[in-house]
Amino acid sequence: MTLPDIVGADPKVARSSAYRNLDVLLRCGAIRRINSGGDYTHFELAEPLLGHHHHLICISCGSVEDVHLDSDIEHLVDKSLNEIASRTGFTPTHHSLDLHGLCSHC
Ligand SMILES: [Zn+2]
Ligand SMILES: [Zn+2]
Numbered sequence: 001m002t003l004p005d006i007v008g009a010d011p012k013v014a015r016s017s018a019y020r021n022l023d024v025l026l027r028c029g030a031i032r033r034i035n036s037g038g039d040y041t042h043f044e045l046a047e048p049l050l051g052h053h054h055h056l057i058c059i060s061c062g063s064v065e066d067v068h069l070d071s072d073i074e075h076l077v078d079k080s081l082n083e084i085a086s087r088t089g090f091t092p093t094h095h096s097l098d099l100h101g102l103c104s105h106c
Contacts, residue, residue, distance in 0.1 A: 002040050002062075036062055037100065047094070054096075058103035065103070 001009075007018045022043065025031040034042040034055060040062030044050060052074070056065040069077065078095065085092040 001044070002042055006043065034064055034098070036064055040064075055098040056103070057098050057100045058106055059100050060102055060106035063103050063105075067099075 003022075006022065007013075007015050022031070026033065026043075029046055030049070031043050032046050034044060034057070036042050036057045037059065042062075042064045044066075047053075051068075053066045053068050056067055057063075068074075077097065081095050082092055084090075
């Protein structure tokens with residue numbers, strides 16, 4: 001959801017109160033911010049709640065679509081990233097991969 005989606009979902013909730021609650025949810029790790037790179041900041045439930053997935057992010061209209069990779073592909077991506085990490089002495093905890101481009105409407 002975008003910020004206007006969230007704020008507009010219930011007109012009775014003050015905008016400042018919605019922002020404050022979003023900040024609390026972000027800081028406690030229940031939701032995360034998706035860096036869509038445009039004017040549209042998206043928020044979604046954190047991965048432990050929603051499951052691991054990736055995003056297709058439209059650079060024109062700012063839409064964000066969730067996509068799941070086949071488990072074989074997901075495993076290969078993870079393996080490749082872990083190999084790169086171990087070569088540099090980096091200790092990975094998780095990955096996030098988003099594909100940026102143009103959606104079917106744009
Ligand atoms: Zn688009
Ligand atoms: Zn993944």
